[in-house]
Amino acid sequence: MPAHDAPVPAADTGTSGQSARPVRQALSDSVYEDVKARIMDHEIAPGARVGIEALARALGVSPTPVREALARLESDGLVVKRSLSGYRATELLTRQGVEELFEMRLLLEPRAAALAACHAEEDELDAIEATLESMQAHPGPAGPYSSYRDFAAMDQRFHDAVARAAHRPLLADAVERLHSHLHIFRLSSVQDAGAPTLDEHERVVRAVLRRRPERAAAAMAEHLTRSLERQLTRFEEE
Template identity: 75%
Template sequence: MSAHDPSDSGAAARGAEQSPPPARQVLSDSVYENITAMIMDHEIAPGARVGIETLSRTLDVSPTPVREALARLESDGLVVKRSLSGYRATELLTRQGVEELFEMRLLLEPRAAALAALNADESQLDNIEKILEAMQSHPGPVGPYASYRDFAALDQSFHEAITQAAHRPLLADAVERLHSHLHIFRLSSVPGAGEPTLAEHDRVVRSILRRSADRAAKAMAEHLTRSLERQLGHFEET
């Protein structure tokens, strides 16, 4: 019997890391994305019942991945599960709801940016920069959800990466639980919001890279305030 070569296990581990995700996971993710788009684009109206069997027929899949997707969407705050009546799409934020959401963000995220400037390690700084660079190659929030999904996901990743870099797990968890990007983007796209958003993000990043806690907090507060103004302006227009 030949001796065991340690490199064999290393090669196996690398092979496992590089292997594609299982087909079931791919299907589950695809169903999740499809239902998310239906909710974001109001194909499933706010407050409407979300039927598992109906979605199974529409998407031509079994009920299992639909149930898995709805469980994820419940944690995202896009559907709610009620006893006896099943799942329903959550209602849209009102103007007051938007103001309260940003009130919470203004309490949490400037502090997170300040702590990120002090505590972020080099890999976290690199990651924040990479997310900002990736956002610059994607269109902003105009048209159906599919057209700006990547921008919205990167926008959320940008804010969450900053809170992770603060090295305050409870703070990061609080920001993530708001699911603010899904709720805001679901209201309706705000034409022209992409360019100012990127410019404001850039100021946040430069402040964090300079390790300036005060500037980072100020830049984040300015970004959130202007974002709120854009949303409220859209409410007035509609």
């Protein structure tokens, strides 16, 4: 066959790389959720060392997505990285830690709700309402993490959405960085907490939608105060 008739390799359009990236991201997300669930359910005990190789073998993956998952979990505050001992699961909040966490939330979130009532745009109001409606369709916190994961994620999303609607980026960033829901839900589920949480969220939403900043701040403060009371019952029972 003449040289000019030889088959010409197809040009590399990069499509294989593009298709590989979503697959790799899906694997990374799956490993992240799996390791997070083990930490939330105390399969990885608070304070315990998190072995990358052992986790990779248990999950049937290479160490790379496990390292990526642990880096994300470190930003969530669920693991800490130490120079000589690697990753360890963070310790559970003590009663004092819970009280301090809610003290911070009470400083930040009522103000965020008041500002949201003043400044939220229509699409932000829609997002807050939609998150509340989604929460109403999911079971509240009870049983293993897998059973209430969606509720917990939407609970966090609700508070983050209110904070973003305040149009104060530093305030919203502070609320998000607390990762309060992960730390609270990790302690253990509080029975029958779903219904009062939804009722309290609904009062916040009504005040924000009606552009009533003082009522929005009061509703958020009431929600956080009652949530703190519910969380402290676990320490009294123990």
